[in-house]
Amino acid sequence: MKQVTAIESILDLNTSNVWNLTEQDIKKAWDAEKEEGSFASSEDKLLNIIRLSFDVVHYNPADPREQSKYENGEWETFMHCNEKKGWVAIRKKYITRLSDLSYENIRYVSVSTLLELIDRNFGGGWDSIALSMKDIILSAFDISTTTLPASRIHAPGGTLERKLAQGFEVLEIAKGTWVEAIFAKKKEPITKIRATEDKYDEEGNLRKSTNKFFDEDDEDLPEDPEQTNDDDDLDNSPDEDQMDEMYYSNFSEGVKSRDDQDDDEYAGLSIDEGEE
Numbered sequence: 001m002k003q004v005t006a007i008e009s010i011l012d013l014n015t016s017n018v019w020n021l022t023e024q025d026i027k028k029a030w031d032a033e034k035e036e037g038s039f040a041s042s043e044d045k046l047l048n049i050i051r052l053s054f055d056v057v058h059y060n061p062a063d064p065r066e067q068s069k070y071e072n073g074e075w076e077t078f079m080h081c082n083e084k085k086g087w088v089a090i091r092k093k094y095i096t097r098l099s100d101l102s103y104e105n106i107r108y109v110s111v112s113t114l115l116e117l118i119d120r121n122f123g124g125g126w127d128s129i130a131l132s133m134k135d136i137i138l139s140a141f142d143i144s145t146t147t148l149p150a151s152r153i154h155a156p157g158g159t160l161e162r163k164l165a166q167g168f169e170v171l172e173i174a175k176g177t178w179v180e181a182i183f184a185k186k187k188e189p190i191t192k193i194r195a196t197e198d199k200y201d202e203e204g205n206l207r208k209s210t211n212k213f214f215d216e217d218d219e220d221l222p223e224d225p226e227q228t229n230d231d232d233d234l235d236n237s238p239d240e241d242q243m244d245e246m247y248y249s250n251f252s253e254g255v256k257s258r259d260d261q262d263d264d265e266y267a268g269l270s271i272d273e274g275e276e
Contacts, residue, residue, distance in 0.1 A: 043080065050090060054091060056088060057088070106140040112169060141184050145180060159181070
């Protein structure tokens, strides 16, 4: 994955490149755009994107307590487009525990970082991880495990050697005289095929729908959702006489008359009325 180290304008910020930026990158781009022109109409959208990868707080620099809390070097600060709103302080969300992982940031975590987080999880191995957390991990990584005696884990031609050859990285967790090996490899990005386009693009902008039938905002749709063609207003249902005829015909086809039944009952028999 290509690493983005800077953006030319704060308006270039999106949900893909925000993960690889620093607080300094954001501040520099924000201040530069603010000096060149107002982008107040985009401010809320940009702050929502920033929140994906950063802690974002609004504070009053005139308040000594807030000033000491957010202007101590741990945060980067910049002014709102509207100065009456005060200032914004941002700080990178660092992933230090498994619980810091989410479906949004897991795609930007390296294999080595993931295995380090698993190793910190009390050394309990893969089975000690909560199911909900496993689902997040498996959405971006291929994971497999094996537990073998310590004397066999590094045997030539064994599982560990084969997995490493396939591009997996491994975490070994000692469990007495046995070793649990957790193999992890980044999944290739998959392009999802959708029946209809997403209503919003990655920058939060409303897409123009290409399907007028499903577009609720399309002004060309009839005002009455139950409106139909004129031909649909015609009553094509059969009248009562037709219904009776249809019913009688269907019923008669499935039922034999009494005479028919009698003929079937004595089929193949010869009866001589003269004999007694």
